[in-house]
Amino acid sequence: MRLILVGFGTVGRGVAESLLASEPELLVAGAEPRVVAVVDPVVGSVRHEGGLDLGTLLRLADTGKSLATYPGAETVAGLKEVLEVAGADILVELTPTDLHTGEPGLGHVRAALKAGLHVVTTNKGPITLAYHELRDTAHKAGLQLRFEGTVLSGTPVLNLYEAGLVGAGIREIRGVVNGTCNFILTEMEGGTSYAKALSKAQHLGYAEADPSGDVEGRDAAAKVLILANSILDANLKLEDVNCAGISELTAEDIQTACMAGKTWRLIARISQGENGWEAKVGPEEVNRADPEGSLTGPENLLIFDTEALGEVTITGPGAGRRATGHAVIADLLAVHRNVS
Numbered sequence: 001m002r003l004i005l006v007g008f009g010t011v012g013r014g015v016a017e018s019l020l021a022s023e024p025e026l027l028v029a030g031a032e033p034r035v036v037a038v039v040d041p042v043v044g045s046v047r048h049e050g051g052l053d054l055g056t057l058l059r060l061a062d063t064g065k066s067l068a069t070y071p072g073a074e075t076v077a078g079l080k081e082v083l084e085v086a087g088a089d090i091l092v093e094l095t096p097t098d099l100h101t102g103e104p105g106l107g108h109v110r111a112a113l114k115a116g117l118h119v120v121t122t123n124k125g126p127i128t129l130a131y132h133e134l135r136d137t138a139h140k141a142g143l144q145l146r147f148e149g150t151v152l153s154g155t156p157v158l159n160l161y162e163a164g165l166v167g168a169g170i171r172e173i174r175g176v177v178n179g180t181c182n183f184i185l186t187e188m189e190g191g192t193s194y195a196k197a198l199s200k201a202q203h204l205g206y207a208e209a210d211p212s213g214d215v216e217g218r219d220a221a222a223k224v225l226i227l228a229n230s231i232l233d234a235n236l237k238l239e240d241v242n243c244a245g246i247s248e249l250t251a252e253d254i255q256t257a258c259m260a261g262k263t264w265r266l267i268a269r270i271s272q273g274e275n276g277w278e279a280k281v282g283p284e285e286v287n288r289a290d291p292e293g294s295l296t297g298p299e300n301l302l303i304f305d306t307e308a309l310g311e312v313t314i315t316g317p318g319a320g321r322r323a324t325g326h327a328v329i330a331d332l333l334a335v336h337r338n339v340s
Contacts, residue, residue, distance in 0.1 A: 003091075005092050018325030128222040153323040154323030174271075183204075225240075241279045267292060
């Protein structure tokens with residue numbers, strides 16, 4: 001499995017770490033991923049026919065050195081050149097999300113599929129804005145398009161559905177899909193103000209310097225859209241998702257709910273409406289005994305309400321360098337199984 005990594009920031013290095021840590025298990029599974037090129041406009045773009053040593057790449061990037069100093073590697077101008085000369089099988093697209101244009105990730109994915117490469121991505125932008133186009137392009141070319149890391153990071157929601165819930169008769173999907181908001185709400189239940197809880201989330205790395213995408217619900221809206229379109233074959237766009245965040249919740253709201261044995265959670269929900277599947281994101285009061293209410297800190301949770309099995313619940317980390325790296329590992333193994 002000859003891989004091109006596009007993006008070697010936090011997520012890209014997490015993928016490299018996961019590949020190193022998982023190598024023995026991958027070999028047992030019959031897969032032998034080999035990174036033959038890395039493309040990153042900040043730390044450098046290089047290729048090596050025989051494969052790049054991931055430990056060396058990590059040492060260079062983590063010490064602020066350019067990947068161009070990698071011994072014996074050839075520097076390249078960018079993805080277009082790499083696609084022409086690397087002889088790779090899979091593009092692993094790890095650039096930051098842009099929910100307005102999808103770029104640069106959307107262009108990367110389109111170029112890879114056009115060049116005949118399978119694609120694994122953690123970037124929500126391309127899947128949110130152009131899922132049906134990319135799915136159809138991949139299908140016509142006999143290629144795999146995998147994006148487990150776009151929803152609950154390393155917690156295997158899409159792979160769980162594909163492996164065990166197809167045909168179960170999905171009636172509703174709901175849950176907590178943004179760990180930043182869940183952390184803030186948990187802190188507020190302990191008496192911390194919204195401003196201090198947000199500041200703490202930023203200090204711990206759960207929230208960005210500009211947290212609006214999380215606290216206003218847009219991140220959760222993108223995730224619920226991906227679930228609806230990919231699992232339920234809906235045809236929704238971001239503007240179709242009824243979206244609200246948590247920034248208007250007050251300390252009084254939180255404490256009133258606590259006194260009633262309830263709590264506030266930012267709930268993402270997909271359910272049947274008059275005209276088909278509908279998706280929404282917004283704060284809801286839930287019972288503390290419910291799975292959503294018992295979830296604390298930056299964890300995520302998703303519940304599949306099915307005809308055949310009733311409610312199936314999965315919970316786990318919704319962010320993190322290694323967690324997202326694991327999502328890529330799972331997708332690489334899925335490509336390996338399906339192609340084999």
